[in-house]
Amino acid sequence: MAVRASPDAKKRAVRPPRPPTPARVIKLLDSAYGTLPWRPHGDPLAELVLTLLSQHTSDHNSGRAFIRLLDAFPDWQSLLDADAKLIERAIEPGGLAPTKAPRLQAMLREVWNRRDGSFDLAFLAELPRDEARDWLCSLPGVGPKTAACVLLFALGVPALPVDVHVHRVAKRLGLVPENANAEKACELLEPKLKPEQVYPFHIQLIKHGRRTCSAQRPKCDICPLRRACPSAQT
Numbered sequence: 001m002a003v004r005a006s007p008d009a010k011k012r013a014v015r016p017p018r019p020p021t022p023a024r025v026i027k028l029l030d031s032a033y034g035t036l037p038w039r040p041h042g043d044p045l046a047e048l049v050l051t052l053l054s055q056h057t058s059d060h061n062s063g064r065a066f067i068r069l070l071d072a073f074p075d076w077q078s079l080l081d082a083d084a085k086l087i088e089r090a091i092e093p094g095g096l097a098p099t100k101a102p103r104l105q106a107m108l109r110e111v112w113n114r115r116d117g118s119f120d121l122a123f124l125a126e127l128p129r130d131e132a133r134d135w136l137c138s139l140p141g142v143g144p145k146t147a148a149c150v151l152l153f154a155l156g157v158p159a160l161p162v163d164v165h166v167h168r169v170a171k172r173l174g175l176v177p178e179n180a181n182a183e184k185a186c187e188l189l190e191p192k193l194k195p196e197q198v199y200p201f202h203i204q205l206i207k208h209g210r211r212t213c214s215a216q217r218p219k220c221d222i223c224p225l226r227r228a229c230p231s232a233q234t
Contacts, residue, residue, distance in 0.1 A: 019174030020228035022192050022201055029204035032224035033211070038199040040156035044121040045076060045111070047154040048136070051146045052104055057095045065094030076119045080108045103141040110139050125155040133159055144183050158198035162186045165209025166202060172213060172231040 020028075041047070049069070054062035072090040073079040079087065087101035094100065111119055124132040129151065136147035144162075151157035162170075162182040170176045175192070176185040193201055212219045226232040 017228060017230055017233065019230060020225065022175070022189075022197055024228060025173065025175075025225065026197060026200050026204060028224045028228070029208055030200065033204060033207045035200065036203060038156070038196075040152075040154055042122075042154060044124060044150050044154040045119050047150045048107070048121070048139075048142070048146070049104065051149045052107065052141055053091060053094045053100060055096075055100070055141075055146070062094045065091040065097075068093065076108060080105060080112060106140040107142065121150075122155070124151065125157060129157055129159055132157060144186060148186070152199060152202065158193070158195040160186055160190050160193065160198050160202055162189070163206065164215075165213075166205045168215060169205045169209050169213050172218075172229060173225065174230045 050062065050066045053065045053069070057065075068090045069079070069087070072086065073082060082105075084101045084105065087104065088097040091097050091100055091104075108119070111121065115121075124135060127135070132151055132155075133144065133147045136142050136150055137144060148159035148161040151159040152161060160166075162185050167182045167185055170185055170189060171178055171180070176188045180188065189201075190198070208225070212223050213225075220226055220229075220232045223229065223232060
């Protein structure tokens, strides 16, 4: 006589796995996509300008806008003193130029005033991470993601930028609640990461979100995280 499984046993049988640890995620994605060394470039103001230009546009378009901006203005002082229309013309490929041009000048002016006639932001690397992030977030047009990009990519401070890809993949992996916004996701994820894990975690989740774990029709059948991902099981 066959023995039927109880309803509770059936539920246990299909229960999705527990969320993977960040270390496990990094290891699996490193194997899938390769690794990149963390090499901060040391120019925080350039990173700040580039990240401001990247808001609400693609990396390709913001990169074009940034290059055109550098070609049009020889230094940050000339950009600060320029007519806003000239800045708009330079950054037009990045989109929203009428909004970004005055915002860019306002940000530069605030840095200049606070730093007593200097654009040097290297001092931020010496501050505690949260204090440095708060200083940047108090600038016009700068939010937590922009601040984290400056700290991580320019100054080597392990602050986690949470963009749409990091946010989406982290939720699907169960690392943050489904209703957590990007800022809350950052608050929850950063304590789970060792300083040396922040950069690879950020980079690999972006790669994974672009190549495999897309917003629509994610490729779960070929996903390197499928056995560890609760969403892939459901």
